[in-house]
Amino acid sequence: MAKAIVIFVTASSTDEARKIGQTLVEEGRVACCNIVQPVESIFKWEGKLQVEREVLMICKTREDLFDTVEKRIKQLHSYQVPEIIAVPITQGSKGYLDWVTKETETLQ
Template sequence: MAETTYITVLITAGSEEEAGRIGKTLVEERLIACANIIPKIRSIFSWKGEIWDENEVLMILKSKESLFQQIKERVKTLHSYEVPEIIALPIQLGSEDYLNWIDEVTNDHSVS
């Protein structure tokens, strides 16, 4: 049996309401174990030839690498941005109890 790779997914949203809606949907659909929502971050970026300086909300999601494609596609349908930030980082180490909890509350429909 292959070892599970756990991930942290970072997403920015335009409001706490949008982030909450996305997070709740992903938890309900068992694609993620948890969504932390951090309000009032400042993002400076280039978009369509202009420099933007905006207030955003950062979402930190915990899940499994095997669910990333489903998470990405679902976020694209729920998000208001044309090109939402959806990036994943591997969780290299973690509490066994916490990682087991991620396994318990997420539902991986992929075929091994």
Template sequence: MYLSVFCTVPDQKTAQRIAQTLVHEGLAACVNLLPGITSVYRWEGEVQENSELLLLIKTQQARYNALEARIKELHPYQVPEIIAHKIEAGSKDYLDWIAESTR
């Protein structure tokens, strides 16, 4: 099974550091860095609004626990957003590449 994992980060430097590490360590096949998002959320009883980037991470289910743990080690937030979605269908060639890249 394959996953797309969403993770927001505060800045470009953090995004690049996490993306490079996950791909280098074989925890992700690819990480897209999507700039220009605004997040509105409740934290410690207050409504917050911040500019962030969204990481869109492609991996295998079997690598998820290690990927989540590594993101938590690298992430500056106390409670980082880490949400996984099953990839229901996709190009066989692309899914095979994810598998090969995350062995």
């Protein structure tokens, strides 16, 4: 069975997150994308402390698809340097993980 991962992405708005999430699911790059809002992000950008409201995307896909997912997110995202980080899924329901694999198997 393919290894599954969760990819976290922050976006500037619900509309942007929906556009990215829907595109990734429609293209078979991810099986599912949850949108959590709002989240408050605290970070430094260009040397200045920023406190921003953002939207968090939680995307489930296969580990071998990370590069293609990252490339597509960068094409669709408004940020110069979007957060795109992956975490391995070490345990999970076999049925759910099989579904993630099935939904993304059209991309090799």
